[in-house]
Amino acid sequence: MSGILASMIDGVLIGAVYGLAAMGLSLIWGVMDVINLTHGAVIALGMFGMYILFAAFPINAYFLLLPVIAAGLLLGLIIYWTSVHWVINRPQLASLLSTFAVNMIIIGIGTAIWSTSPYNVNFTLRGITIGAYTFTGNHMAAASAAVVIALALEVFLYRTRPGKAIRAVADNREAAELMGISSTMVLALAFAIGIALAAASGALVSTLFPFTILSGAGYQMKSFVVTVLAGLGKPFGALVAGVLLGLLEGAVTPFIAVSWIPMIEFGLFVVVLVAFPRGIFGRATA
Amino acid sequence: MIFRRPVFWLILIFAALMAFIPLHGNNVSMREDLILVAVAVILASNLNLMIGYTGYVNFGHIVFYGLGGYVGLYLATVKGWNLILSALLAGLAVSFCALLFGLGILRLRGAYFALATIGILVAVQSFVSNFDPWGRSTGLYVPFDAYQPLGGARRALWITYFLVIAVMALSMILSLAIKISKFGLGLFAIREDEDAAVVLGVNATVYKAIIYSVSAFLPAVAGALMFYKNGMIDPSIAFEFMLSLEGIVMLMLGGKGTVVGAALGGGLYEKLRSYLLTSPKLSNFHLVIAGGMLLLVVLFAPGGLIGWLYRLVPRSEKVIE
Numbered sequence: 001m002s003g004i005l006a007s008m009i010d011g012v013l014i015g016a017v018y019g020l021a022a023m024g025l026s027l028i029w030g031v032m033d034v035i036n037l038t039h040g041a042v043i044a045l046g047m048f049g050m051y052i053l054f055a056a057f058p059i060n061a062y063f064l065l066l067p068v069i070a071a072g073l074l075l076g077l078i079i080y081w082t083s084v085h086w087v088i089n090r091p092q093l094a095s096l097l098s099t100f101a102v103n104m105i106i107i108g109i110g111t112a113i114w115s116t117s118p119y120n121v122n123f124t125l126r127g128i129t130i131g132a133y134t135f136t137g138n139h140m141a142a143a144s145a146a147v148v149i150a151l152a153l154e155v156f157l158y159r160t161r162p163g164k165a166i167r168a169v170a171d172n173r174e175a176a177e178l179m180g181i182s183s184t185m186v187l188a189l190a191f192a193i194g195i196a197l198a199a200a201s202g203a204l205v206s207t208l209f210p211f212t213i214l215s216g217a218g219y220q221m222k223s224f225v226v227t228v229l230a231g232l233g234k235p236f237g238a239l240v241a242g243v244l245l246g247l248l249e250g251a252v253t254p255f256i257a258v259s260w261i262p263m264i265e266f267g268l269f270v271v272v273l274v275a276f277p278r279g280i281f282g283r284a285t286a
Numbered sequence: 287m288i289f290r291r292p293v294f295w296l297i298l299i300f301a302a303l304m305a306f307i308p309l310h311g312n313n314v315s316m317r318e319d320l321i322l323v324a325v326a327v328i329l330a331s332n333l334n335l336m337i338g339y340t341g342y343v344n345f346g347h348i349v350f351y352g353l354g355g356y357v358g359l360y361l362a363t364v365k366g367w368n369l370i371l372s373a374l375l376a377g378l379a380v381s382f383c384a385l386l387f388g389l390g391i392l393r394l395r396g397a398y399f400a401l402a403t404i405g406i407l408v409a410v411q412s413f414v415s416n417f418d419p420w421g422r423s424t425g426l427y428v429p430f431d432a433y434q435p436l437g438g439a440r441r442a443l444w445i446t447y448f449l450v451i452a453v454m455a456l457s458m459i460l461s462l463a464i465k466i467s468k469f470g471l472g473l474f475a476i477r478e479d480e481d482a483a484v485v486l487g488v489n490a491t492v493y494k495a496i497i498y499s500v501s502a503f504l505p506a507v508a509g510a511l512m513f514y515k516n517g518m519i520d521p522s523i524a525f526e527f528m529l530s531l532e533g534i535v536m537l538m539l540g541g542k543g544t545v546v547g548a549a550l551g552g553g554l555y556e557k558l559r560s561y562l563l564t565s566p567k568l569s570n571f572h573l574v575i576a577g578g579m580l581l582l583v584v585l586f587a588p589g590g591l592i593g594w595l596y597r598l599v600p601r602s603e604k605v606i607e
Binding site (some may be wrong): 035082083086087090091092093094096097098100101102103104105107108109111112217221224228257259260261262263265266267269270273274 | 337341343345390391393394396397398400401402404405406408409411412413415416527531534538570571572573574575576577578580581584585588
C-alpha cells in the first residue's frame with residue numbers, strides 16, 4: 001500500500017514537469033491558435049542543452065536552467081520568424097505542417113550529432129528517506145523548479161504590461177491591435193516563451209531520466225493530453241492537469257506494464273476531448 | 287464517366303510500364319527499387335484522400351499499413367491462407383477498425399483530429415507490442431515454406447511485385463473515382479468550410495468516417511503484401527512514424543488534392559530518399575532535407591509541383607487531375 005503511495009508521490013513530482021511542458025504548448029495554442037508540433041523536438045533540445053552545459057560547468061544542474069531558458073527564448077524567436085509567422089493567417093493545416101517540418105529538421109540534425117543512443121546528466125541531489133522509500137532530491141528539485149517557473153509565468157501574464165498584451169491578443173487580436181498593441185511582436189514573444197518553457201521542461205527531465213534525441217515525442221504526447229485536460233489557453237491549469245496526469249501514471253504503474261501507458265494516455269485524450277471539449281476546468285477561451 | 291478521363295488511361299499506362307520494365311531482362315534490383323516507389327505512391331495517394339480532399343491531416347496513416355501487414359501475415363502464415371485472400375481480408379479488417387476509430391475521433395475537428403491520429407499510432411503500437419498472438423515486440427516472421435503455394439520464394443517475389451503494382455494502380459483510380467463523384471464534392475465542401483457544408487446537407491461525420499475508412503483499405507492490402515514479401519514484421523518497422531511523416535512530405539511535394547500530384551510526389555520523394563540514404567555524406571541528413579523541403583513547400587508553394595504546373599500551363603488542369 002505504501003508502495004503505491006510512494007509511486008503516486010513520485011508521479012506528482014514528475015507531473016509538475018509534464019505540466020511545465022504543457023504550459024508552453026497551451027500558451028502558444030491559446031494565443032495564436034497554432035498547434036506547435038516542434039514541441040517534442042524542443043523538449044529534446046532542452047535535454048541536450050542541459051547535458052552540454054552540465055558537461056562544461058559541473059555545478060548544481062538546476063542553476064543551469066537559466067541559460068537553457070534564455071537559449072529557448074532565442075530559439076523560439078528563430079522558429080517563429082522562419083516557420084510560423086508566414087502561415088499564421090492561413091488554414092491550420094499550414095501551421096501544423098510547417099511546425100512539423102521544423103520538428104523533422106531539428107530531429108534530423110540532432111540524430112546526426114548525437115545519434116539515437118541514450119545520454120544522461122550525471123547529477124544527484126541527496127534525497128529524503130521515509131521508512132523503506134527514498135524520494136530522490138532530483139525529483140523534488142525538478143518539481144519545485146517547475147512550480148517556480150509556472151508561478152513566474154503567471155505573474156508575468158497577469159502583472160506586467162507585455163503579459164497583459166499577450167492575454168489581450170489571445171482574447172481578441174483585432175481589438176488588441178486597435179488598442180495599439182503590435183500583435184506581431186506579442187505573438188513572437190508568446191511563441192518564444194512557449195518554446196522556452198518546453199526547453200526548460202526538457203532540461204528538468206534530463207536530470208531525472210536517461211534520454212535520447214527522440215525522447216521528446218513521448219513528452220509531446222503527454223503535453224497534448226495535459227493541454228486538453230486543462231482546456232486551451234489556461235497555462236496554470238496545465239500545471240495542475242500535469243500533476244493530475246503524473247498522479248494517474250504513478251497510481252497505475254505498480255499494476256501494469258509501462259508499455260501500456262501511451263494507450264491509457266491516448267484513451268484519456270480522446271475521452272476528454274469528446275466529453276469535455278473545453279477541458280475539465282470548465283470554460284476556456286479558445 | 288471515368289473512362290473518358292485521360293488521366294485514367296495515363297494511370298493504366300504508368301502501371302503497365304512499372305510492371306513490365308523490370309520483367310524485361312529479369313532485373314531484380316530495379317524491381318526492388320520500383321516496389322518501394324509503388325508503396326510510396328500507394329501511401330501518398332490514400333493519404334491524399336484525407337489531407338488533400340477532406341482537409342484533415344492524418345499523422346498516423348502508417349497505422350493502416352502496419353496493421354494490414356500484421357493481419358495479412360498472421361492469416362497467410364499462422365493460418366496458412368491464400369496470400370491474396372489474406373491481403374484482402376487484412377484490408378477489410380483494417381478498414382473496419384478505421385471506421386470504428388473514425389466514428390470516435392472524427393467528432394474532433396481540424397487540429398484536434400490531427401493530434402488524435404498521432405495518439406492512434408502510439409496506442410496501436412503499444413497495443414501490438416503487448417499482443418501475444420502477434421509475437422509482442424519480436425513480431426512475426428514468414429517461414430520459408432510459406433512461399434511454396436506461390437511456386438517458391440523466387441516466383442513469390444515477382445507475384446507480390448505485380449500485386450503491389452496493381453494496388454498502386456487501384457489507389458490512383460480510386461482517387462480519381464472519388465474526385466469525380468458526388469461523394470468527392472461533399473468532401474471538398476468539408477475541406478473548404480465544414481460548417482457551411484453541414485448546413486448545405488453534407489453529413490460531415492459520416493462522410494469523414496467513410497473516407498477515413500476507405501483511405502485505410504489499400505494501404506492495409508499493400509502492407510500485407512509488402513511484409514509478406516519482406517518475410518517478417520515487428521512493431522517498430524510496422525509502425526514507423528517516420529514513414530508516416532514522409533508520406534505527408536511526398537503528398538505536399540507533389541501537390542495535395544490532385545491524383546497525379548500524390549503519385550508524382552510519392553515517386554520523386556522515394557527516388558530522392560534512396561539516393562540520400564545511399565550517399566555516405568548525406569545519409570545522416572535525409573530527415574533534415576525532407577523537413578526543409580516540406581517547410582519550403584508549405585511556405586512558398588502550397589500547391590506543390592502540380593500546383594506550380596497549373597499556374598504555368600493553366601490548361602493542364604483539364605488533363606492532369
